[in-house]
Amino acid sequence: xxxxxxxxxxxxxxxxxxxxxxxxxxxxxxxxxxxxxxxxxxxxxxxxxxxxxxxxxxxxxxxxxxxxxxxxxxxxxxxxxxxxxxxxxxxxxxxxxxxxxxxxxxxxxxxxxxxxxxxxxxxxxxxxxxxxxxxxxxxxxxxxxxxxxxxxxxxxxxxxxxxxxxxxxxxxxxxxxxxxxxxxxxxxxxxxxxxxxxxxxxxxxxxxxxxxxxxxxxxxxxxxxxxxxxxxxxxxxxxxxxxxxxxxxxxxxxxxxxxxxxxxxxxxxxxxxxxxxxxxxxxxxxxxxxxxxxxxxx
Numbered sequence: 001x002x003x004x005x006x007x008x009x010x011x012x013x014x015x016x017x018x019x020x021x022x023x024x025x026x027x028x029x030x031x032x033x034x035x036x037x038x039x040x041x042x043x044x045x046x047x048x049x050x051x052x053x054x055x056x057x058x059x060x061x062x063x064x065x066x067x068x069x070x071x072x073x074x075x076x077x078x079x080x081x082x083x084x085x086x087x088x089x090x091x092x093x094x095x096x097x098x099x100x101x102x103x104x105x106x107x108x109x110x111x112x113x114x115x116x117x118x119x120x121x122x123x124x125x126x127x128x129x130x131x132x133x134x135x136x137x138x139x140x141x142x143x144x145x146x147x148x149x150x151x152x153x154x155x156x157x158x159x160x161x162x163x164x165x166x167x168x169x170x171x172x173x174x175x176x177x178x179x180x181x182x183x184x185x186x187x188x189x190x191x192x193x194x195x196x197x198x199x200x201x202x203x204x205x206x207x208x209x210x211x212x213x214x215x216x217x218x219x220x221x222x223x224x225x226x227x228x229x230x231x232x233x234x235x236x237x238x239x240x241x242x243x244x245x246x247x248x249x250x251x252x253x254x255x256x257x258x259x260x261x262x263x264x265x266x267x268x269x270x271x272x273x274x275x276x277x278x279x280x281x282x283x284x285x286x287x288x289x290x291x292x293x294x295x296x297x298x
Contacts, residue, residue, distance in 0.1 A: 007250025008139050011258035014242040016153060019265040021235030022097040024272065025089060028096045028227040032218035034089035035211050039202045040227050042081065045236035049192045062189035070193055072181020076174045081236070082201035083189030084170020087163040094160030095183075101263035103164035110172035112253025118176060130295030131257045137289030138263050140281060175256060179247040187244035197238060199252045257292075264289045 029037045054060045065073075091100040109131070115121040160196075182190045206212055218224055245257040263287045 007246045007255060008258055010242045010246035011255040014239050014246060015259045015262050015265055017234040017239030017242065018262050019269060021231040021239060022262060023269055024156060024227040026092040026097040028224045029089055029093045031224045032216050032221055034093050035206060036215045036218035037228055038085055038089055039206060041232040041236060042199050042234035044229055046195045048237045049188060053189055062192050065185060065193060066188065069185055071179055072177055073190050073193040074197035076177035076181060077197035078201045079170050079177060080174020081194060081198030084167050084174055088167025091160050091164035091167055092258060094157055098263055098266055099274065100164040103161060104168045105135045105260045106168045106170045107256050107260055111175055111256040112178040114172060116254040118180060126295055127254055130292045133292030134257050134261060134289050137285045137292055138260060140285030140288060155271060173279060175247060176252055178244055179252055182244060188241050190244050191241045261289050276277035
């Protein structure tokens with residue numbers, strides 16, 4: 001049972017990691033800006049992964065990767081980390097982690113379509129039903145109903161929602177290109193390649209936007225650095241590595257769907273850490289999503 005669903009289990013662990021990192025990065029981004037948070041967390045993640053690779057693989061950098069692997073994983077890093085996370089982190093600042101993650105629920109169908117087109121992956125009918133149920137549960141948790149006209153809508157800035165959707169596109173395409181370029185290559189080393197490419201990409205973005213001064217200011221903010229460090233450990237280090245391991249052992253659409261339950265997992269953190277009130281419909285939505293995820297394991 002464990003071995004046959006190891007990809008799905010890794011995807012679920014990824015969702016847990018991204019829940020922690022989303023809350024941490026939202027807090028840091030509101031203090032020092034999303035661009036600074038992005039580059040700092042990538043440097044921290046690169047240091048952690050490099051030490052891990054040195055201890056486990058005997059090499060500080062992924063020098064055993066082929067040129068093709070470097071090309072596709074670098075492309076994946078630029079799309080997923082730079083484009084995707086640049087907009088997603090800005091969405092965190094504008095509309096918060098929970099509403100941003102609702103928009104991220106569009107990742108599974110996008111990923112499934114791309115997986116079908118590029119790699120010929122197939123999803124069973126039961127798996128497709130599970131995807132629909134999971135996404136529906138997430139929508140029920142995050143969407144709100146207008147008491148006047150009884151229409152379900154989002155009462156958040158349109159710009160923030162657009163940023164989140166662009167982030168979803170970046171993650172979906174980045175995940176597909178990761179699987180295409182990674183093959184059977186080590187997931188941790190693959191993550192390292194993606195991060196190296198992303199650091200170069202973000203350095204260019206910061207140079208063009210003249211944000212180096214804000215970066216130095218962020219480095220001096222001890223509280224923000226604490227949150228960035230926590231987010232880096234569970235996000236681009238453990239979380240992203242687990243996500244690549246997951247797509248090696250399960251279809252990308254299924255993996256992406258499981259990882260999309262992050263908004264559900266944020267609920268207990270909202271209660272415990274942020275002291276937020278959770279409504280019955282949110283708990284009901286969580287139950288529905290978990291039922292959907294369980295169908296993906298059958």
